[in-house]
Amino acid sequence: MYSFACDYLEGCHEEVLKALCQTNLEQTPGYGADRFTKAATEKIRQLCRDDAAAVYFVNGGTQANQLVIDTMLQPYEGVVAAQSGHVNVHEAGAIEFSGHKVLAIPSARHDGKLAAADADAFVKAFYADPNHEHMVFPGMVYISHPTEYGTLYTAQELRELSAVCRRHHMSLYLDGARLVYGLAAYGTDVTLSLLDELCDVFYIGGTKAGALNGEAIVFPRGAEPPHFLTRIKQHGALSAKGRLIGTQFAALLENDLYFRIGRHAIDMAREIRKIFQDAGCRFYLDSPTNQQFVILENESLRKLSAWVGFEFWEPYDAAHAVVRFASSWATTPAGIAELRKAVALCLPRK
Amino acid sequence: MYSFACDYLEGCHEEVLKALCQTNLEQTPGYGADRFTKAATEKIRQLCRDDAAAVYFVNGGTQANQLVIDTMLQPYEGVVAAQSGHVNVHEAGAIEFSGHKVLAIPSARHDGKLAAADADAFVKAFYADPNHEHMVFPGMVYISHPTEYGTLYTAQELRELSAVCRRHHMSLYLDGARLVYGLAAYGTDVTLSLLDELCDVFYIGGTKAGALNGEAIVFPRGAEPPHFLTRIKQHGALSAKGRLIGTQFAALLENDLYFRIGRHAIDMAREIRKIFQDAGCRFYLDSPTNQQFVILENESLRKLSAWVGFEFWEPYDAAHAVVRFASSWATTPAGIAELRKAVALCLPRK
Amino acid sequence: MYSFACDYLEGCHEEVLKALCQTNLEQTPGYGADRFTKAATEKIRQLCRDDAAAVYFVNGGTQANQLVIDTMLQPYEGVVAAQSGHVNVHEAGAIEFSGHKVLAIPSARHDGKLAAADADAFVKAFYADPNHEHMVFPGMVYISHPTEYGTLYTAQELRELSAVCRRHHMSLYLDGARLVYGLAAYGTDVTLSLLDELCDVFYIGGTKAGALNGEAIVFPRGAEPPHFLTRIKQHGALSAKGRLIGTQFAALLENDLYFRIGRHAIDMAREIRKIFQDAGCRFYLDSPTNQQFVILENESLRKLSAWVGFEFWEPYDAAHAVVRFASSWATTPAGIAELRKAVALCLPRK
Amino acid sequence: MYSFACDYLEGCHEEVLKALCQTNLEQTPGYGADRFTKAATEKIRQLCRDDAAAVYFVNGGTQANQLVIDTMLQPYEGVVAAQSGHVNVHEAGAIEFSGHKVLAIPSARHDGKLAAADADAFVKAFYADPNHEHMVFPGMVYISHPTEYGTLYTAQELRELSAVCRRHHMSLYLDGARLVYGLAAYGTDVTLSLLDELCDVFYIGGTKAGALNGEAIVFPRGAEPPHFLTRIKQHGALSAKGRLIGTQFAALLENDLYFRIGRHAIDMAREIRKIFQDAGCRFYLDSPTNQQFVILENESLRKLSAWVGFEFWEPYDAAHAVVRFASSWATTPAGIAELRKAVALCLPRK
Numbered sequence A, B, C, D: 001m002y003s004f005a006c007d008y009l010e011g012c013h014e015e016v017l018k019a020l021c022q023t024n025l026e027q028t029p030g031y032g033a034d035r036f037t038k039a040a041t042e043k044i045r046q047l048c049r050d051d052a053a054a055v056y057f058v059n060g061g062t063q064a065n066q067l068v069i070d071t072m073l074q075p076y077e078g079v080v081a082a083q084s085g086h087v088n089v090h091e092a093g094a095i096e097f098s099g100h101k102v103l104a105i106p107s108a109r110h111d112g113k114l115a116a117a118d119a120d121a122f123v124k125a126f127y128a129d130p131n132h133e134h135m136v137f138p139g140m141v142y143i144s145h146p147t148e149y150g151t152l153y154t155a156q157e158l159r160e161l162s163a164v165c166r167r168h169h170m171s172l173y174l175d176g177a178r179l180v181y182g183l184a185a186y187g188t189d190v191t192l193s194l195l196d197e198l199c200d201v202f203y204i205g206g207t208k209a210g211a212l213n214g215e216a217i218v219f220p221r222g223a224e225p226p227h228f229l230t231r232i233k234q235h236g237a238l239s240a241k242g243r244l245i246g247t248q249f250a251a252l253l254e255n256d257l258y259f260r261i262g263r264h265a266i267d268m269a270r271e272i273r274k275i276f277q278d279a280g281c282r283f284y285l286d287s288p289t290n291q292q293f294v295i296l297e298n299e300s301l302r303k304l305s306a307w308v309g310f311e312f313w314e315p316y317d318a319a320h321a322v323v324r325f326a327s328s329w330a331t332t333p334a335g336i337a338e339l340r341k342a343v344a345l346c347l348p349r350k
Helices: A014-023 A035-048 A061-072 A116-128 A155-167 A179-183 A192-198 A228-234 A243-252 A254-278 A298-304 A333-346 B014-023 B035-048 B061-072 B116-128 B155-167 B179-183 B192-198 B228-234 B243-252 B254-278 B298-304 B333-346 C014-023 C035-048 C061-072 C116-128 C155-167 C179-183 C192-198 C228-234 C243-252 C254-278 C298-304 C333-346 D014-023 D035-048 D061-072 D116-128 D155-167 D179-183 D192-198 D228-234 D243-252 D254-278 D298-304 D333-346
Strands: A054-058 A077-082 A102-105 A137-144 A171-176 A201-205 A215-219 A291-297 A311-315 A320-326 B054-058 B077-082 B102-105 B137-144 B171-176 B201-205 B215-219 B291-297 B311-315 B320-326 C054-058 C077-082 C102-105 C137-144 C171-176 C201-205 C215-219 C291-297 C311-317 C320-326 D054-058 D077-082 D102-105 D137-144 D171-176 D201-205 D215-219 D291-297 D311-317 D320-326
Touching: A014 A243, A014 A254, A014 D014, A035 A054, A035 A192, A035 A215, A035 A243, A054 A061, A054 A228, A054 A243, A061 A137, A061 A171, A061 A201, A061 A215, A061 A228, A077 A116, A102 A116, A116 A137, A116 A155, A137 A155, A155 A171, A155 A192, A171 A179, A171 A192, A179 A201, A179 A254, A192 A201, A243 A254, A254 A291, A254 A320, A254 A333, A291 A298, A298 A320, A298 A333, B014 B243, B014 B254, B014 C014, B035 B054, B035 B192, B035 B215, B035 B243, B054 B061, B054 B228, B054 B243, B061 B137, B061 B171, B061 B201, B061 B215, B061 B228, B077 B116, B102 B116, B116 B137, B116 B155, B137 B155, B155 B171, B155 B192, B171 B179, B171 B192, B179 B201, B179 B254, B192 B201, B243 B254, B254 B291, B254 B320, B254 B333, B291 B298, B298 B320, B298 B333, C014 C243, C035 C054, C035 C192, C035 C215, C035 C243, C054 C061, C054 C228, C054 C243, C061 C137, C061 C171, C061 C201, C061 C215, C061 C228, C077 C116, C102 C116, C116 C137, C116 C155, C137 C155, C155 C171, C155 C192, C171 C179, C171 C192, C179 C201, C179 C254, C192 C201, C243 C254, C254 C291, C254 C320, C254 C333, C291 C298, C298 C320, C298 C333, D014 D243, D014 D254, D035 D054, D035 D192, D035 D215, D035 D243, D054 D061, D054 D228, D054 D243, D061 D137, D061 D171, D061 D201, D061 D215, D061 D228, D077 D116, D102 D116, D116 D137, D116 D155, D137 D155, D155 D171, D155 D192, D171 D179, D171 D192, D179 D201, D179 D254, D192 D201, D243 D254, D254 D291, D254 D320, D254 D333, D291 D298, D298 D320, D298 D333
Parallel strands: A077 A102, A077 A137, A137 A171, A171 A201, B077 B102, B077 B137, B137 B171, B171 B201, C077 C102, C077 C137, C137 C171, C171 C201, D077 D102, D077 D137, D137 D171, D171 D201
Antiparallel strands: A054 A215, A201 A215, A291 A320, A311 A320, B054 B215, B201 B215, B291 B320, B311 B320, C054 C215, C201 C215, C291 C320, C311 C320, D054 D215, D201 D215, D291 D320, D311 D320
């Protein structure tokens, strides 16, 4: 049964695998001092148009989030995030494990985005409170792009968030677990070099973008926390064979592979979207990226799940639920065809 | 200028001071093994009608909260609290410092109370979420009584909260920083022995109840975390001269002093309330305890602050603010008279 | 039975108690903003000859150590200490609880002191190690003065330690739980103003020096960690009634009381020393301060413990043990007389 | 230039790579729920002769150590280790980061092993200390096998350590980063099923044993900490594509590959050993595993480093240093030949 349950169902892109095979027996030093990691770093600098960018590679997203937030914050600071932010909900308390509070901002909107105005109001209220020295200082704004709901910030929205952060001496951190699908979306005006300009730190996701594992943390203009390698080790996040991730990123960033991967997934997501639109389904929100959130009747959901894989997201009302279909670099036209057939079979004609 | 800014403006009740003076030169062992601490423990057991209650004394409320929450929770668990709960807002991240997330429940109501139904719904939604193993487990419910807004739970409400906790294998923790003013309120049906029955741990505040410092943590039926003394030390919370707090609690709990202190403050709070009612003021909410939250016009607030001390709480609207007047064991009739005069002078006649 | 088991057996010096009584009902703001705390701060600045010294008061020694070490270190740094240092042995892991390693230096000597040369060699070896980025950086040197064995550094030894610290960009922290007995020792050339000159932070103990509780943390020249009040709160160490400790330190530092207390204890310790010398006992080491470590035959120890209180320290050999007799501000001539009688009764004539 | 600097210089064994290639596009669920991870788990259970063993896969050794130690210890407990233990020296404070103290036992011997008698004496002294409630409780014994110096425990020594642990209610944890080279050593009587019998937890290293990354944590008889998956996530150690490590371990444990890898490295290490023996060199100690510690004259060291890669370990005396030559699954006869030539060229004839 073909599955759209998430975007990390397969191994890695064949170009990535080829690179691993070709370099496998070369001897290299450990801990990221190898030539592949250096090459990957260089390519990221070029894409970011930032020769001084400091780049570090870690295994996964929660690890990147814990490490970045803990090392960029002062110990008396917390991280401002949308209530629905991954760090607030789905990381098993990894941020608090390292001693920091997530300052969650309830958003009236269900699109997972944190508005600059909301962040600004929160921080202003904090400093206006005469008791704020008894409270957790807001030291960073965390956003994900695409968000947990597949939505995207515009360049203008990012500029505003960045301005709020700079005004209040907070850092801006962008979680790019699915950044590949954000950069490749139709109509977006966000680029890597814009992120490098506006953020204090961000990561470029590899695990969901064609790699077996790995995320690239970027500190624009070289502004990394002191002794960052030691901090990585202290967090249990330093790979002996740093080459594993370095080689994969070097391959991903060669010949535009990374962007081709993203565009492929976006096009597949459009196919998914069209299938459900044609079936008369509503969407939970309008996502321009690889995750599509469809509202299904409970009975249709039950039927469909026998034919194709997807993820239950949350109840919508008594009779409906939100489900997620995710495309990825690996989604095949054959998979899309199976989905089309299954939907025709299981969903009522409208 | 007489102040009602908070309930910890003076030193300690004269009976408490007398006890310190009378026992001052007696030699006792350290770390809470002295006879005064034992006497205080015994009195608390009697009041709780629980011969097996384990009792420990620490210096302050944030310390008690950090210590209790950290030691009662498993490392993968967080504490459920009202959004306005002290542990969520005003403890500078002391809970997260010890590695635990505060699972804040936004309350529609502004009275600071956590409804059993809201806690129940939160926990049910947690376990219903197929991804809950990637989330922080709810391991405890934290409430304050009186709340940060001076409001009180009824015995029935506490029973419901306790039932929710037991159903979901969470502990129930009651922060009693101002418990003295809750127990002494008119019309309450909550008693120490009820708390002992319903809670897994609670603390009886001393600092705001006539002591120089000190809070008594009570583990009903002896169900304390293993090696709790070592954990107290590990948190930097173990007093070499444990007698300081032990002696004070022994004095407070002698001859009903603790309850007389509470009733005095309640009566003084009623005087405060009447003064503002007579002046035609509105109240932010109806508080039966020692804290009164009055809505003042900004201009009245400005004028009044030249004559009497009180605490700005939060803006109400463009023209008004909420301010707090707190009575305590130490509030004097002369202070009340000053307040009456100041209000007559500064507030517009209605 | 009179006890010499430790130096925190009694309450507080009568002058301290008088100050608490006299100021008891005065209304003051909380959290250390009261006039007594300010007065105590001012006196400490004068004694340190440092108008800019930042001074904070906390409840106890372990709390002070955890707070200072955690806030002065970077998160990737540990604290260098003698193997026998209090922070390495007797604080239930309070330092590690806040995330830092104690880098214990085994000392060949049994006197509890950390030699500058040993600290220097340790740090040099660290930086010489090609893998030191995988290790905990030495960020601070911790010493206690007097040490856990009652011994004292000379001004010259402190100068050398300070020079090592400055050379290697480490801070120097002096734990002064019993500082009063170090400053009052005969023959010492260490003064408060010297400590202010050489240390980056130190604390002046109150609990063992005539106060009910309280330690004064001093950051010379105002070089305190940022948002230190918030960090105190985060550690659960901020007192609502800051006046309790402020008032006591103000009284201790009035009219040379603090130094008179120290000298009294030293003189009493000399009496203790003489009693055991006259009885032909050996000493574990030569302590010029209030703690005397006597080597007793096991049988003598057993007998003596029926007549006078003291503390078993550690086994010496199969037939002997080290025991501690501590004098304090509260030791009375009558107590000394009891000890003399008990020793005459229980120890074999030599 | 051929390098013997460490045992993680190359990618992975070709059989492992083949398995990754063959399964690459198969869709599997994430977080270790895939069939490859299940197969690897099953094979480990068989080798351990323990059907109930709980097995989890993480990325690296420091991560495994931090995770296991933090989750197996109570919060008031520390881990007993040899002074030279990896967790005490070369993990950048990762253990303390999670709140636990390493209770380092200085060993008179330089072989990196922790003697059962030394552990026993340490724990007995702890419980005999009347102040032990103010100290960190010993909750676990950590050993590495092979040790950091390549030495091995005998079955008898492990039995004694296990007995000490059980007597004192401590868990026994064996760090098997290089376990493959321990199991394959000539003359050892230690097997996986013995480890399963004697340890409470151990890990089987993959990174240094032919995998790109990954370590398999084994809890014998299913005695894993509660909610261990959540704890892995909380530590930032949960892989979205758990299949990456699962597939590799499944391949390593197929057809005895793992043991063949180990034996190959041992045989290569013997060649290395013979080369230096023939050149008249002394060894720092007698290592039966893949790491050989040779004592070189400083001048020889300098010369040799131009011809072949190895690791400076530590100074030996003014004229000599200890250097490490490591073989691995990947060491080639051609590499050995280069070493032989280089030694002949650079070292003085004896």
